[in-house]
Amino acid sequence: EPEVTQTPSHQVTQMGQEVILRCVPISNHLYFYWYRQILGQKVEFLVSFYNNEISEKSEIFDDQFSVERPDGSNFTLKIRSTKLEDSAMYFCASSADRQVSYEQYFGPGTRLTVT
């Protein structure tokens, strides 16, 4: 069964450093998303991406964040200068078609720890 994959599973970084989280969405999917989950809290939407541009973004997704689809398979989230409060689980998700199917499939997540 196709699945969303994410690397690394755990990333430790120092405050102020840049991090790139990587995702490989399901191969025929067209819509891509990033969500985050601070430990013990609910899942929060960050950004959606379609046709090589951002479709929607939340208030959390400020200028420190960027997304990119550098090739036909990867989808990345970059945090330019990490803060302690960026420590969270980051989930990538993908969906086939926003109009026909709203189903979003999530990857296993990357745990980001900022020290």
Add this chain to the structure above:
Amino acid sequence: QQQVKQSPQSLIVQKGGISIINCAYENTAFDYFPWYQQFPGKGPALLIAIRPDVSEKKEGRFTISFNKSAKQFSLHIMDSQPGDSATYFCAARSAGNMLTFGGGTRLMVKP
């Protein structure tokens, strides 16, 4: 207005019992309501979903009941099993296919 409120925060059910988790929303623009199951250390997995023109949807032991006028929906897990022990999140979709999640319910099914 974008919030989805979920209750209870935690739930303990005996094996074979019925687990009921409730969610409420304010934004009438929400047009799709999925439920996700999450095991520790894993990503949310889509369990079942409903659109607001349907009042009930059943898949196996899982049923969503939807009350559009009350802006409430619930997940019922029949014949709950220890393997169902997980955190359950309701969610609601808005423009841009953005999902707004509820706060989660930690379900424990006792053998």
